[in-house]
Amino acid sequence: MRDEILVDIQHLSKLYPVETGFFTRTNLFVHAVSDLNLQIYRGESVGLVGESGCGKTTTGKLLVRLIDPTEGKIAFHAEDGVVDVATLRGKALKRFRRNVQMIFQDPYESLNPRMTIYDTVAEPLDVQGIGTLPEREERVAELLETVGLTPASSFMFRYPHELSGGQRQRVAIARALVVEPTFVVADEPTSMLDVSVRTGVMQLMQELADKLGVTYLYITHDLAVARYMCQRIAVMYLGKMVELAETEELLHHPQHPYTRALLSAVPVPDPTYKRKPMEIKGGISKPINPPPRCRFYERCPIADDFCRDNDHPPLEDKGGNHFVACYKV
Amino acid sequence: MRDKVLEVKNLTMHYTTRKGPVYAVDDVSFYVGRGESVGLVGESGCGKTSIAISLLKLLPDNAEILSGQILLDGVDLVPLSEDEMRRFRWRRISMVFQAAMNALNPVYTVEEQIIEAMQQHMPHLSDEEMHARVDQLFELVGLDPAFKNQYPHQYSGGMRQRAVIAMALSCEPDLIIADEPTTALDVIVQDQLLKRIREIQEQLNMAMIYISHDIAVIAEVSDRVGVMYAGHLVEMASTEAIFHHPVHPYTMGLMSAFPSIVGPKRELTTLPGEPPDLLNPPPGCRFHPRCHYATSICREKTPEFVEYEEDHYVACWHPGGEG
Amino acid sequence: MSEGTVATQHTYVPLWRVRLNLFLRSLRTNWALFAENPIGLIGLGIIIFFGLFALAHPILMNTVWPSKIYDPVSGYDMEVAFHPAPPSPRHLLGTDPLGRDVLSQLMYSTRYEFALGILSAVVTVVIATTIGAVSAYYGGIIDTLFMRLADLVIMVPFLPILIVLSALTEVGMIELALVIGILSGFGGTTIVIKSQALAIKVKPFIEAARVSGGGDFHIIFRHLIPNLLPISLLYMMFVVTGAIFSEAVLSFFGLTTIQMSWGIMINTTQLFGYLLRFDTWWLLIPASLAITTLCAAFYLVGRALDEVVNPRLRRR
Numbered sequence A: 001m002r003d004e005i006l007v008d009i010q011h012l013s014k015l016y017p018v019e020t021g022f023f024t025r026t027n028l029f030v031h032a033v034s035d036l037n038l039q040i041y042r043g044e045s046v047g048l049v050g051e052s053g054c055g056k057t058t059t060g061k062l063l064v065r066l067i068d069p070t071e072g073k074i075a076f077h078a079e080d081g082v083v084d085v086a087t088l089r090g091k092a093l094k095r096f097r098r099n100v101q102m103i104f105q106d107p108y109e110s111l112n113p114r115m116t117i118y119d120t121v122a123e124p125l126d127v128q129g130i131g132t133l134p135e136r137e138e139r140v141a142e143l144l145e146t147v148g149l150t151p152a153s154s155f156m157f158r159y160p161h162e163l164s165g166g167q168r169q170r171v172a173i174a175r176a177l178v179v180e181p182t183f184v185v186a187d188e189p190t191s192m193l194d195v196s197v198r199t200g201v202m203q204l205m206q207e208l209a210d211k212l213g214v215t216y217l218y219i220t221h222d223l224a225v226a227r228y229m230c231q232r233i234a235v236m237y238l239g240k241m242v243e244l245a246e247t248e249e250l251l252h253h254p255q256h257p258y259t260r261a262l263l264s265a266v267p268v269p270d271p272t273y274k275r276k277p278m279e280i281k282g283g284i285s286k287p288i289n290p291p292p293r294c295r296f297y298e299r300c301p302i303a304d305d306f307c308r309d310n311d312h313p314p315l316e317d318k319g320g321n322h323f324v325a326c327y328k329v
Numbered sequence B: 001m002r003d004k005v006l007e008v009k010n011l012t013m014h015y016t017t018r019k020g021p022v023y024a025v026d027d028v029s030f031y032v033g034r035g036e037s038v039g040l041v042g043e044s045g046c047g048k049t050s051i052a053i054s055l056l057k058l059l060p061d062n063a064e065i066l067s068g069q070i071l072l073d074g075v076d077l078v079p080l081s082e083d084e085m086r087r088f089r090w091r092r093i094s095m096v097f098q099a100a101m102n103a104l105n106p107v108y109t110v111e112e113q114i115i116e117a118m119q120q121h122m123p124h125l126s127d128e129e130m131h132a133r134v135d136q137l138f139e140l141v142g143l144d145p146a147f148k149n150q151y152p153h154q155y156s157g158g159m160r161q162r163a164v165i166a167m168a169l170s171c172e173p174d175l176i177i178a179d180e181p182t183t184a185l186d187v188i189v190q191d192q193l194l195k196r197i198r199e200i201q202e203q204l205n206m207a208m209i210y211i212s213h214d215i216a217v218i219a220e221v222s223d224r225v226g227v228m229y230a231g232h233l234v235e236m237a238s239t240e241a242i243f244h245h246p247v248h249p250y251t252m253g254l255m256s257a258f259p260s261i262v263g264p265k266r267e268l269t270t271l272p273g274e275p276p277d278l279l280n281p282p283p284g285c286r287f288h289p290r291c292h293y294a295t296s297i298c299r300e301k302t303p304e305f306v307e308y309e310e311d312h313y314v315a316c317w318h319p320g321g322e323g
Numbered sequence C: 001m002s003e004g005t006v007a008t009q010h011t012y013v014p015l016w017r018v019r020l021n022l023f024l025r026s027l028r029t030n031w032a033l034f035a036e037n038p039i040g041l042i043g044l045g046i047i048i049f050f051g052l053f054a055l056a057h058p059i060l061m062n063t064v065w066p067s068k069i070y071d072p073v074s075g076y077d078m079e080v081a082f083h084p085a086p087p088s089p090r091h092l093l094g095t096d097p098l099g100r101d102v103l104s105q106l107m108y109s110t111r112y113e114f115a116l117g118i119l120s121a122v123v124t125v126v127i128a129t130t131i132g133a134v135s136a137y138y139g140g141i142i143d144t145l146f147m148r149l150a151d152l153v154i155m156v157p158f159l160p161i162l163i164v165l166s167a168l169t170e171v172g173m174i175e176l177a178l179v180i181g182i183l184s185g186f187g188g189t190t191i192v193i194k195s196q197a198l199a200i201k202v203k204p205f206i207e208a209a210r211v212s213g214g215g216d217f218h219i220i221f222r223h224l225i226p227n228l229l230p231i232s233l234l235y236m237m238f239v240v241t242g243a244i245f246s247e248a249v250l251s252f253f254g255l256t257t258i259q260m261s262w263g264i265m266i267n268t269t270q271l272f273g274y275l276l277r278f279d280t281w282w283l284l285i286p287a288s289l290a291i292t293t294l295c296a297a298f299y300l301v302g303r304a305l306d307e308v309v310n311p312r313l314r315r316r
Ligand SMILES: Nc1ncnc2c1ncn2[C@@H]1O[C@H](COP(=O)(O)OP(=O)(O)OP(=O)(O)O)[C@@H](O)[C@H]1O
Pocket: A016, A017, A030, A031, A032, A050, A051, A052, A053, A054, A055, A056, A057, A058, A059, A221, A286, A287
């Protein structure tokens, strides 16, 4: 399972110009994602975690080519050869869309309120001209049953406002899976759902991954959810990936000071458990034209002059496929 | 039993809507001891905010308290007029509203807003005393008083939330109700704020009702926890008991559905079905369509909220899954 | 969530039938919302009344009203000594200075007012929705171009354009409808619809459609425009009001070549010097009342639709 690369991300960056005035051109940029490198293997699911604004969604959108990267390459290993996602266009882009799909965070906003569930789920088949009409209907019905909307016939022709949040998110999952993609970017698919419904959706996504061999990039700000959904976890801080390791390894032996602070701040649903406190200074800000040094320097409790005077540390293997970007570990 | 600041007895409140009444708070009874922190958990729409605004009697036009008592130090608030209520709000009970950090007025500085609240409720203070008090409050919630003359938009989310808490504390209430004060914040900021809230509450010996949908947060801040489901309070006990020996099937389900980053990675269980629609809730126990242990009596009669063990209340025909 | 489902479990219902049923169902629920608002019902009642009024005219002309006497344009009643004659059993609303029956004129004009209002509204909405959606979707130079054009159209007042136009060519009903439709379509309505389209464009379901493989055309016509239709429909009502009113003003000043309309009726009154005389009220009041009520009716319907379309305005 760990041998075949599906997505190979090389030096991926995305800068957004900062809007200042109406006519003034600026040279201020938000470095939403900068110099990201990551290999995703076929069949695994990788978690991307980090605080709000660290660039998780931007990364996800780059991978499905909703936005164009400023720099870098995303090699996608499709059945019929390797493509560079960043330069796809026309027919090739359309073919790529059959392989790669995305699930969005907000189940209330990601379904068109004027389209029935059938139309929404069949849309990818429709725009890509897959199958005949009866075939599409059959496929949609089958998929709705798979995601737990049974009987499919009673859901097919409802509108989104007639469904609960959990049901809508199931529809969104069905839409993403209808073209049988190999790779799915899931952007916080359960963060808007209630606990009692959330586990159902999480389990569904896992079952489908096993059954259909889907590879996920699972974006979340919740480490506990990532623990259950992912084999590996990548931690991002202000556009940079700071740590990458197997899930349990990362949770039990976090090495980057940011990961350690993050883990120590996660509340635990057990009143007798005492967390090891690890405080860091200040709050997260926007990476607008950041200095070249380590992005975490300002808040880091263990930083020294070396960190201040050098570039952002490279992501290095510290043994056992545990990658950390820090000079001090 | 200990000294109770607040005692709520059989409180029922509903909203009138075009499709019929929504019983958002239905026959709810509980108490809050002096200096105690009580957590209230439940999923979206189960009536947590509705309880809070009923306690303060800050109800929207279409809401009405139908029955029950709200005893604050023995005084029933339910029959009080709006004028009489005003003497209790802020001074005796105050509240941090859900999404309150977005409710700060953008055209006044944070200090001006806190002072305005104080002028209304503590008119006996002089100007200097008020300014000094703002400084104290800022330090209390962990904000640098140097920022007090800034406008809300110059604050980060976490700072704004602290400012709102400072405002709620300005009149030294006996009871503070915090409705999801950290939900919109990142974990690290949430963690800092939770610690602060807990410290303040203990330091001032102030009672607190802390509302959240996140049981992990509730575990951190509460002495006792009440679990709500579809307008009913279904279980209430010490935090320890709720987390280690829950007896209501819903609480039990919730506990095993919640992922944690510590301890062994256990199997998460899924509660079948969806939370009910409060416009036409299921008859009998409202949880019965999703309950493993439901029997015919559950489908017909609503279980009473009774003491199951000492100071452990539950509304269930088969607590702990027993027959 | 509990509403009945259209497709039942075992019988196969063809897709078009399902869609038809869904459409009828949405019509029913929207009607229920609309019907809750007395304002809208009053407006609709008035519109229906005028509709019947217009329909009744050809029937009357073919049965009880001989066209020699009652024709709205060329009729003349020789049996009445002096025109304009006050209301009488023969002429319920009297006659005009040229001896024509006022009631017949009023009824005859109604259908043209409707045609004018609806044609200009349809033209407006088709233009405004397409341009609004396209310039919101593409932004950039296309957007700037259309928005500057809109500013221009708004800045140049409407009546002077029509006055110049009427000097250059003959302005009949259809020309007028087209001009009103086009000006309002490229002007203010576009801006309103574009701002709505901007709000829809950033919704995640648009991104979801792109990830599904949908092209620009697909997204504009399948996602953007259907979500703009409610607001477009709303603006249609206001355009109707504006069009009827503009026609009246232009005709009053004699700037159109329309043979008969409510505006022309008032224009005739003025030409013969009866405008400000109370003793010949039947020349002025019926026509102006008709203009005001029909305009108001469309406006009221628009306001009621506003509540259906914008759930925020709705009471819970
Ligand atoms: N279209 C845009 N224009 C300008 N800046 C943007 C844009 N989209 C995102 N950003 C900025 O890029 C940074 C990363 O944003 P992103 O949405 O990827 O964060 P995120 O990790 O997904 O956060 P969240 O957890 O809040 O969803 C943020 O600072 C954000 O303000």
